[in-house]
Amino acid sequence: MADQNLTIVEDFILLGFSEFPNFQGFLFVLFLFIYISILLGNCLIIVITNVEPALQTPMYYFLGNFSFLEICYTSDILPRMLMNLWSQKRNISLVSCAVQLCFFLILGAVESFLLAVMAYDRYMAICRPLYYPLIMNQKMCVQMVIVSWMTGIPVIIGQTYQVFSVPFCGSNKLNHVFCDMPPLMKLACGDTSWDKFFIYFDCFLFGLIPFILILFSYIRILSAILKLPSTTGRSKAFSTCSSHLIVVCLFYGSGLIAYLQSMSSYSDRMEKIFSLIYTVVTPMFNPLIYSLRNKDFTKAMKKLFFIECVVK
Template sequence: MADKNLTIIEEFILLGFSELPNFQGFLFVIFLFIYISILLGNGLIIVITNVEPTLQTPMYYFLGNFSFVEICYTSVTLPRMLMNLWSQKKNISLVSCAAQLCFFLILAVIESFLLAVMAYDRYMAICKPLYYSLIMNHKMCVQMVIGSWITGIPVVIGQTYQVFSVPFCGSNKLNHVFCDMPPLMKLTCGDTSWDKFFIYIDCFLFGLIPFLLIFFSYIRILSAILNLSSTSGRTKAFSTCSSHLIVVCLFYGSGLIAYLQSIFSYSDRTDKIFSLIYTVVTPMFNPMIYSLRNKDFIEAMKKLFSKCVAR
């Protein structure tokens, strides 16, 4: 009887903001504005860090790559979210859902490692200034970026395959704004303890370990800054690190809470809120955090705009 009543799922329905039926149009406008802001803000950082000679340093090289990842990261989820809000057709095929999850996780891992690389760059600049230009040369920077891009890809592809190799049955309603791991695991059949175990292992490898590397880097950085005799030197060192630290707190704080809270008690509403923070809110604020708190970047923007106006 259990086998006869089993319904194999071939597509999901992304419920998204279905509990707010009267605000679909308003939410579409809000998220469209956010997506355009993300594209323009991060695109501006990519352009300026590539064309302005004064910003041809490892820190801005990593920032440009980080902004590119942010654009890709949000483009995996936001266009689909906008389409669902506009058309009210919330269904997504199993293959499309698997592809979205795979690319989303790959880009999240890349972003996690890039944040760790940027913390290491600040550590070298402040704690090892005499060796900085020797170690953080262009070849080293390129290798670190490539390493960030390719490190987690095989594991994430394997993880995605593992999740979708388990049958989904019963309800096909996914109470989320995109295909994410925790809500998908709620719809699987049978014993998923091993799948959840490997998910937590991946969270540890690609989330917690980079975070710990950033944490220990900033302990050394803080110690080095406090030992500086010059007040202006301490202020400059703090200003170069504060922007990155704010982004780290936003990304890891919301991301780790969203994933690890499912160990104790899973809440659809809480998971949805935190997912929106690290997939939408953080990429929108990153350009403002990095540009408005950085005098060199502000000067580079003024030069670029003056050149554009002069033409």
Template sequence: MEYTGKMTDKNLTIMKELVLLGFSDLPNFQGFLFGIILVIYICILLGNGLIIVITNVERALQTPMYFFLGNLSFVEICYTSVTIPRMLKNLWSQKRNISLLSCAVQLCFFLILAVTESFLLAVMAYDRYMAICKPLYYPLIMNHKMCIQMVIGSWVTGIPVIMGQTYQVFSVPFCGSNKLNHVFCDMPPLMKLACGHSSGNEFFIFIDCLLFALIPFLLILFSYTRILSTILKLPSITGRSKAFSTCSSHLMVVCLFYISGFIAYLQSMSSYSGRIDKFFSLFYIIVTPMVNPTIYSLRNKDFNRAMRKLFLK
């Protein structure tokens, strides 16, 4: 599993694989956690899968808003599938070893999908901004071609940077303990295992957070500031209520995703706490994808009607 190399005249143990500690500090709850996470994963697959099906087969939902919602559900299925099956395997078998290559692949795909979701949430906010603030231009600007280009842009924008960042993280040798105090391969706990100074990687992590999380979040904030200003000017109470209802679901999802992500990623590497980071990471890999379908379905009358129609058929 290990071999000994020499670096800067010091003998260092360089790992070929890591051990994901996960919930090993709760030995009496392994079976219970496996059952709970398995049920949640099934709910994520069924809930988001239902959104994808309904938004594709129901003609009344063939609009940009539901097109983006279907893509968001697909992204959430993908990025939970990158992390949760491995988590379930570790809980079931109690074998937590993971090779550096598998860890790098998991980290790379997870970050790419998280960045895609971040941009998709910003695109959805822009769609609501155009629909409410510029309704006359909405059909011209948010046409099918533009929607497809926005989705493709959300997928591909972060890929080169994330792949380069992943390569940089794993090009630094890991030494000392090979125990990764986390539920999956994530950036902050990996940096704790890196040999020597990791200030360069910390700086690039900060830049990534700025580019792929903070900027989309600020765009969302700007969009909803303009939306709120426009809604308050509407003369009809019914119109204001409908506009608020349309936007509130998206805002709730945005808050869940970004708040947990910011707390987990923007804390300093020196103050990294495995327990706290594991807690918040569960929000954006488990809780958010699970509650998103519920938020959108319960608070959206058009979606409820389409769902009832599909089930009646």
């Protein structure tokens, strides 16, 4: 009788922020503004790093790739969220949910690896300046970016298949703003031990290992900066690293809290908020962090806008 009462789930309902029915219009405008800001800010970085000769360096090459990644990352989540807020129809099919989850995990892994690559670039520039032009040549930079994009794809495709091979039965209400591993596991029936193992494996392989590499790089960078004789040299070295370090703290801090909360007894509302911080809010602030704290980029941006004004 218990088996007969189970209903096999064919689609999910993304609850999102449905507990605030009077604020759906406000939330739509807010997230639309955020999405447009992300697109404009990151597209601006891509354009400037490609057209300005002074920014044709490995650091800005990685930054341009990182901005493109942020556009892809948020485009996997925000359009669906905006559609749900506008239409109030929150249904998402199993296939669409699987595709969203797969792209979300792949792009999250790419972000971790790119942040590690950017930290390694700063390490080479500050700690090994004589070898920097030889090692960080164009071929090496392209290879590092390709490896960052391709490394996690086979593992995550297999992981997504594993998640959706488990039957979902009973409630189809996914109490989240997008399809993510922890809330999906709450709706799965049967043995989910392997899926939980893959969550921890995913965090270790695509989160912890890149974070350890970043931490190691910055320990060596800090040691090298403190040995610099002049205050001006130390200030310039700190300036080139501070933007990247802020982005690393925002991404890993909010992501770690979100996944730890999903495994604990904290409220689903807090889990959704922290998930939005590292998937939506951080990509919005990244262009501001990199542009406002980088004198070379600010100079190139002023030059570009000045040329456009003169042409007009």
